[in-house]
Amino acid sequence: MNIFEDIKxxxxxxxxxxxxxxxxxTAGFGLLMQSFRWETFVLxxxxxxxxxxxxxxxxxxLEHYAGRAQKYAGILDALKYLLRGK
Incomplete structure (x- = not known):
């Protein structure tokens, strides 16, 4: 099994x-335990x-309503598309 293959x-x-x-x-709970205030919870x-x-x-x-025909490879690919306008 190649670790770079898609999970099927x-x-x-x-x-x-x-x-x-x-x-x-767990991360959210840890942040709340450091500083348990309602403001922290709401934020x-x-x-x-x-x-x-x-x-x-x-x-x-972006894929369904902005007319992009192909799927994005990841978040960086989607952000590049947004910033370039292409």
Whole structure:
């Protein structure tokens, strides 16, 4: 198995997604434990929400509504497209 190939196993993809969720929740919990204030919690929630919306914008909105025919290779590719206007 080449480590640079796309993951084709559905179970492995789900595990990877859950692992990202675990890492994100752990990091957020760690930040809250350092400075537990409601302001920190609200700002962290807004950050999470806006990061998800930006990701959706890069990989769904630009592809389906901005007329880009091919898919993006990753976040850097999508940002290059946005900055160049091509």
């Amino acid at each position: 196993s559905r179970k492995l993809l789900i595990f990877k997604g859950l692992l990202f969720l675990f890492v994100g929740l 962290l929630a807004i950050f999470g929400w806006s990061a998800c919306r930006f990701y959706y914008f890069l990989f769904y909105v």
